[in-house]
Amino acid sequence: MPISSPSLAQLPIRRLTSEDLLACADLAENRGWQREEHKWGLLLTAGTGYGIDDPSGTGLTACSVVTSYGPGLSAIGMVLVAERYARQGVGRRLMEHVIEEAGETPLTLYATANGQPLYEQLGFTQTSRSEMVLGRFTFTTPAPAVPVRPATAEDLQAILRLDHEVFGLDRTPMITRLPAFADHLRVAEVDGEITGFAAAWPNMDTHVVGPLIARDPATAQALIASLAAATDRPLRTDIDVRHTSLLGWAKENGIDTIATTSVMVRSLPDLPGDWRRRFAPLTVAAG
Template sequence: MPLSHPPLDQLPIRRLTSEDLLACADLSENRGWLREEHKWGLLLTAGAGYGIDDPSGKGLITACVVTSYGPGLAAIGMVLVAEQYARQGVGRRLMRHVLAESGDIPLSLYATSNGQPLYEQLGFTSVGHAEMLKGRFTPTDPAPDRTVRPATAEDLQHVLRLDLEVFGADRTHLITRLPAFADHLRVAEQDGEITGFGALWPNMDTHVIGPLIAHDPGTAQALVASLAAATDRPLRTDVDTRHSTLVSWLKANGLDRIAVNAVMIRSLPDLPGDWSRRFAPLTVAAG
């Protein structure tokens, strides 16, 4: 006789650790996503993962990660449900658990069109959109002339101050991991002052540009051009659609739209910080 398992609503939700990295990557692959083990490694060490084990012992049936930025904001990402458990309320149950664990802390996330209705039912509202772009960067439309150079250890405190000002919450625990996580970290400089920074990190067969913080679109373009020159892989990034100048420039230089995701938030009217200088997240999974 086949073994019986507890109902799905009785399976325990547990905290994930870095030891669950391969199980998380397997779950991504199960749903047709890339495995993204490098990104999962960052999220599971810098954030809090939650999941439900498959009662048959075959990995995870659902998972997500919450990246906290203190009492003012946390980001939810990588919400996944195994194909054989889809549309059975598992993802909703996991999200309700995360909401209960987070209490009064405002939450943000990037939602696909498929996921957006669930998040709206859970109290999230859309405050904008991000366009996912991917392609081989071909510099046919040059970037404006700006001073961009590799970041040094001496730049870190300046980068952290700028990031806090622009992002609107303290993400020191992520930014200080960038030198090890990213293949390249560049800063823009004007009159001895750092006016922007950007990272280039490996993700499967691409390099992702993020975070991308800059004083203006021209500085953002200069950072992208400098980072793009450091790789022969296709680029991927997620740009706030309000930055139409940067989006158009990226498309003119070989990148194409892959998707558009809704930026959603719960318990706040909008994201904190200065959107006009926040061009792209480190990853949409971390807000």
């Protein structure tokens, strides 16, 4: 049963640190999400966390994380409210605080069906949709013969240039964390030019493929197949629904849709960059 408390609106919102990682994971678990401690570690160090402490003195009432890509865009993710405080305006208050902190910076987020009405009331509009797909890759339908290899330290500058071009903004602080954060990082290379890259990072009992940047669907398929061959875990990723050929190929190989989300923006007509070469985010929490 929801807790009615006149003091909820007065509870202070504070910045979270890496020391709040377990409290964030506990809150996620409270709402039926996986704990995802590895991902929380990245988000709380690369981004800015906001939280409301539980008035009972234990854990968090609510939290969210904002990943900044400069004045051009910030991504909001992991918006969570404890079950006992749900539907009492706590989530709205936290979001209004995050929006105020962002100032003139445009915002983006991936919204579930439950969260989308609130975000629309706060000025967000839908620009596309994404399918979360999950499964054990079967290699039933082979990927095109695009050369793919493990990334090396010498590839980093080329990866950063390609990512900036496709994402539309500089996300060097996030991309440079990939070699340590991910278990596998692959590049596609044709005639000495890197035409795509993708990482697979550990998340509970799966490997999440993201980011996935590629010149075309064939290159994206080759990168996913290479990552699938490197792990015995199920693969999970989030693919823009406009990439119908990639989604179809993934499903032919046992990676099926388990959820859909709406990609939303605020103070922008659409996301920057080139969606035709942006196949999957690093994580929906960070864009």
